[in-house]
Amino acid sequence: MDFIIDLGRYMADHSAELIDLTIEHILMVIYAIFLALVVGIPLGILAAKFKKLAPVILSLVNILQLIPSIAMLAILLLYFGLGFQTVVIGLFLYSLLPIVRNTYVGVREVADGVTEAGKGIGMTPFQLLMKVEFPLSIPFLMAGLRVAAVIAVAVATIAPYIGGGGLGREIISGISFQNDIRIYAGAVPAAALAIIADLILGIVEKRTKKRFAS
Amino acid sequence: MIQLKNINKVYEDGFQALKGIDLTFEEGKINVLIGPSGCGKTTTMKLLNRLIDYTEGELTIDGKRIKDINPIDLRRQMGYVIQSIGLFPHMTIYDNVAAVPKLLKWDKERIATKVDELLKMVDLDPEVYKSRYPNELSGGQQQRIGVIRALAAEPKIILMDEPFSALDPISREQLQDELVKLQEDIQKTIIFVTHDMDEAIKIADQIILMRDGQVVQKGTPHDLLTSPANEFVEEFIGAERLEQAKGLPPMTAFVDEDFPYATITQSVDDVISLMVTHKKDQLPVVDAEEKYIGIASLYDAVRSTDKPLTELVNRKIIAYRRTAEVEKFVASKDTIAPIIEPDDTYIGVLDQELLLEKLHEKFGSKSGVTS
Ligand SMILES: Nc1ncnc2c1ncn2[C@@H]1O[C@H](COP(=O)(O)OP(=O)(O)O)[C@@H](O)[C@H]1O
Ligand SMILES: [Mg+2]
Numbered sequence: 001m002d003f004i005i006d007l008g009r010y011m012a013d014h015s016a017e018l019i020d021l022t023i024e025h026i027l028m029v030i031y032a033i034f035l036a037l038v039v040g041i042p043l044g045i046l047a048a049k050f051k052k053l054a055p056v057i058l059s060l061v062n063i064l065q066l067i068p069s070i071a072m073l074a075i076l077l078l079y080f081g082l083g084f085q086t087v088v089i090g091l092f093l094y095s096l097l098p099i100v101r102n103t104y105v106g107v108r109e110v111a112d113g114v115t116e117a118g119k120g121i122g123m124t125p126f127q128l129l130m131k132v133e134f135p136l137s138i139p140f141l142m143a144g145l146r147v148a149a150v151i152a153v154a155v156a157t158i159a160p161y162i163g164g165g166g167l168g169r170e171i172i173s174g175i176s177f178q179n180d181i182r183i184y185a186g187a188v189p190a191a192a193l194a195i196i197a198d199l200i201l202g203i204v205e206k207r208t209k210k211r212f213a214s
Numbered sequence: 215m216i217q218l219k220n221i222n223k224v225y226e227d228g229f230q231a232l233k234g235i236d237l238t239f240e241e242g243k244i245n246v247l248i249g250p251s252g253c254g255k256t257t258t259m260k261l262l263n264r265l266i267d268y269t270e271g272e273l274t275i276d277g278k279r280i281k282d283i284n285p286i287d288l289r290r291q292m293g294y295v296i297q298s299i300g301l302f303p304h305m306t307i308y309d310n311v312a313a314v315p316k317l318l319k320w321d322k323e324r325i326a327t328k329v330d331e332l333l334k335m336v337d338l339d340p341e342v343y344k345s346r347y348p349n350e351l352s353g354g355q356q357q358r359i360g361v362i363r364a365l366a367a368e369p370k371i372i373l374m375d376e377p378f379s380a381l382d383p384i385s386r387e388q389l390q391d392e393l394v395k396l397q398e399d400i401q402k403t404i405i406f407v408t409h410d411m412d413e414a415i416k417i418a419d420q421i422i423l424m425r426d427g428q429v430v431q432k433g434t435p436h437d438l439l440t441s442p443a444n445e446f447v448e449e450f451i452g453a454e455r456l457e458q459a460k461g462l463p464p465m466t467a468f469v470d471e472d473f474p475y476a477t478i479t480q481s482v483d484d485v486i487s488l489m490v491t492h493k494k495d496q497l498p499v500v501d502a503e504e505k506y507i508g509i510a511s512l513y514d515a516v517r518s519t520d521k522p523l524t525e526l527v528n529r530k531i532i533a534y535r536r537t538a539e540v541e542k543f544v545a546s547k548d549t550i551a552p553i554i555e556p557d558d559t560y561i562g563v564l565d566q567e568l569l570l571e572k573l574h575e576k577f578g579s580k581s582g583v584t585s
Contacts, residue, residue, distance in 0.1 A: 117300025120263060120373075121314050121363070122289035135304050211304065211347075 003180070007188075010181045018170065022189050025166035028084070028159060029152045029197075032091030036099050036148060039092075041141070044103025045129065057100065065097040069155050073162045082163030087156065094155050095148035102144025106137025139209040146201035153194040157186070167193075215241050216262065216371070216403065221271035223257055223427075231257045232268070233427040239420075242401040244393075246414045249424035250450070255407040258424070259373050262405060263289045275371075290314055293364025293372035293402075297380050299356050301348040307333075307359055308344040314367040332362035336392065354385030361393070365400065374406045378413070390416055398532065411451055415439070415539075423447060436464055436539055462540045462572060465553050469536075470565035475500055478507055482523055486515050498552045498560060499527045506533045506552050506560040536561060540569060 011018060043061070047054040067075075073090050080086040110133050118128045157168035170186030173179070216239040223232035231254045239245045247255040260266040261273055264285040273280045280288070301310050308329055309316075315325045333340040336358040348356055357377060364372050378386045394417055397404065408414055414421050415435040422432040431443040439459035442448045448456060475498040476485045489497055495512040508527035515526060533552040534543060543551045543564055551564035 111298070111300075113296060113298030113300035114302060116265075116296060116298075117294070118302070119265060120289060120294035120296065120300075122286050122317055124286055127317070132302055 007181050007184050011185050011188075014185065018167075018185060018189065021165060021167050021169060021186070022193070025153070025156055025168075025190065025193065028087050028091060028156050028164060028166055029149065031088045032152050032156075033095055033145070033149055035088065035092040036095035037145070040096050040099030040144075041103050043096075044100045044141075045107055045134070047100065047104045048107035048133075049129075054104065058104065061097040061100045064093045069094070069158060070161070073158060077162050084164055086162050087159040087164030087166075090162070091152045091156055095152050098144040098147040098151070099141070100144075102140045102147075103137055106140030107133050109140065110136045139205065142201065142205040142208050146198060146205055149197040149201055150194050153190065153197055157190050215239070215276060216405075217272075217274050218258075218261070219272040219274075221258075221261065221268045221273060223254075223261070223266065224269045231427050235271070235427075235429060237422060237429060237432070239403060239405055241403050243419035244397060244404045244406055244417050245420045245422065246418035247405065247407045247422050247424060248409060248411065248414045248450075249430075251409060253424040254427040255409075255424060256375055257427075259375055259405055259407050262371070262373055263292050263294060290317055290367060291369050291371070293367075293369045293374075295357075295360050295364045295372070295374040295377040297376040299348075299353075299360045299380075301356055301359055301363070303348050305347075306344065307338075307346050307348070307351070310348065310359055311363050311366050313363060318367055320367075328366060332365060335396065336362055352385070353381050354389060357381060357385075357389060358392075361389075361396075365402075369402070371403045371405070374404065376407050376409070379408065379410065386413075393417060411455065415455070423450065434537060436537060439539075459539070464536070465534050465538050465540060465543075465551075465564065466536045468540060468565045468568050468572075469553050469562040470568075471562040473498070473563045475560065476510060476523070477502070478523055478527070480523060482515050482519050482521065482526065485510055485523060486512065486519070489515070496550045498533075498550070498563060499523065500560045504560055505558040506554045509550060509552070533558075533560075534564070540564075543569075 040061075043057050047057040064072075069090075072093065073086070076086050076090050080089060107129075114132060114136070115128065118132045123131065156164075156166050157171055159166050160169045160172045167186040167190040171183050171190070172186075174182030174184075174186060218235050218237040221232055221235040221237075222230065224230045235254075235258065237258075247258055249255055257266055261268050262275075262280070264280065264283075267281070275283070302313070305313075311329045311332055312325045315328060320328075329344065330340040333343060338355065338358060343351070343355075348359070351359065360377065361374075364374075378389050381389065390413060406417065418435050420432060421435055421438055423430045423438065425446060431438060431447050436459075438447065438451060439456060442451060442456070474488055474492045474494060476488060478499055478501050480488075485497060489495060489512045497510050499507045499510050501507055508529035509531045510523065510526050511528065514528070518526065531548055531550065531552070533554040536553055536555060551566075553561045553564060555561060
């Protein structure tokens with residue numbers, strides 16, 4: 001009980017710093033997710049449209065996901081050096097799999113009758129993609145986005161090892177100073193962020209599902 | 215006119231789905247492709263909008279080789295209705311119906327007017343349904359939207375691949391009736407795939423019966439019913455339908471040519487006295503060229519003697535072709551059946567007493583009723 005009161009007092013005293021760290025944390029995640037969407041959606045679409053490319057693309061992003069996060073960040077460190085951008089690139093690579101895979105599944109799942117109708121009324125392949133296939137894959141994409149965001153929020157806590165910031169800084173300082181309170185002061189908001197991201201994106205996902213249900 | 219000459223289709227896996235198809239789809243008519251599952255109906259239909267290309271032969275539309283027409287343009291000029299309906303689930307009914315006009319870049323107002331008009335045509339109130347999504351409609355309503363989506367850009371040709379077979383029997387019959395009624399106004403060249411013989415008989419002007427990638431017989435429903443080409447056709451049509459068809463000759467056999475009729479230029483008073491002298495309460499009305507226009511009824515005439523005959527004529531009462539089956543009249547609710555030549559020239563009306571006699575002969579004996 002005392003511990004919780006101490007933690008509360010510490011967090012209140014350092015609220016300005018903690019808020020800054022939280023914002024930084026969120027920013028890293030947003031940049032990474034944004035990049036993952038920009039790269040992942042086209043990759044997912046390519047995989048869905050070209051049967052031969054699908055295994056190549058999907059196994060590549062799968063492998064990325066399998067690399068342990070510390071190892072991944074270490075490798076990136078070799079190429080990009082210390083800093084914010086290296087963290088963003090790392091998080092981006094982690095977020096890629098759920099986005100690519102869900103876009104792929106979403107486009108593939110569009111009912112045959114619907115794509116046939118689109119073709120049959122004279123849509124070009126590009127129009128079919130933009131007006132029918134991609135919009136109908138959005139509920140799947142939203143589910144992927146949700147998973148990606150939660151992963152990114154969690155992985156971002158190790159950012160300070162490669163020169164990034166965010167709530168991980170508080171956790172890592174806590175570890176080095178053997179200060180439990182500081183560890184929790186970083187971990188609790190980080191966990192809260194993950195939960196909030198999950199909840200909000202969960203609601204968005206449900207909405208899109210309702211809207212696009214056939 | 216759509217002509218297929220000696221068309222072969224071999225799929226990539228080497229399977230020959232079509233073997234030497236020779237066909238003409240009649241313009242402005244409902245052409246029904248029928249046959250057992252896997253006989254090549256869908257393949258034949260998809261040749262027409264180039265979702266499938268044939269491997270040999272020649273397919274022309276109005277004399278133009280289909281392979282010289284850009285497939286995208288071709289599809290936009292052709293309605294397409296499929297069994298799974300295929301409405302776009304994320305688009306409103308309005309956007310679904312407007313899909314092709316939008317691709318053709320019609321201006322907004324023209325699209326809006328067209329969508330309203332089409333929804334009204336299938337008895338769906340635009341104000342209620344325009345902003346709904348497909349999943350908020352019943353299956354029958356969804357396929358009505360499917361049909362009007364195909365009509366939206368005013369195509370001359372409409373392809374329908376088993377459009378009603380996934381619907382419940384009641385909606386199916388309704389949509390069949392509506393299609394027949396609709397076709398009287400729109401006069402499109404319709405290619406309609408089905409495996410249901412009753413459906414074919416009901417809606418077809420021309421039936422094309424296929425088997426194993428070949429055409430076995432083509433002709434009017436009456437042709438097939440009265441002179442099936444071989445055992446396969448007989449079997450496909452079914453003994454019961456053949457038996458029914460045998461008894462009753464076509465409309466021609468029942469024409470009452472002496473039935474009085476009026477000419478559109480006559481005065482209403484003249485028409486009334488004509489009815490009175492002949493003791494008739496309904497008269498067919500023809501134009502100066504003896505083409506059938508509609509029916510004038512005594513009831514309407516006496517109520518508005520000051521109006522010209524043109525306004526009194528009920529144009530909704532359809533006339534039957536000379537070659538039509540009498541069953542079509544028996545199934546309708548009309549009380550008078552004008553009979554016309556294919557070019558609409560009036561011949562006479564159906565002699566209902568004679569029909570009753572024949573029906574009695576045919577069914578009376580069967581059911582044990584004696585007179
Ligand atoms: N893409 C394809 N590749 C190989 N065979 C096909 C293909 N599409 C259809 N077929 C075969 O061609 C035949 C005719 O098919 P289809 O035209 O769809 O028949 P239906 O009369 O039932 O509409 C069937 O035996 C079917 O299995
Ligand atoms: Mg078929």
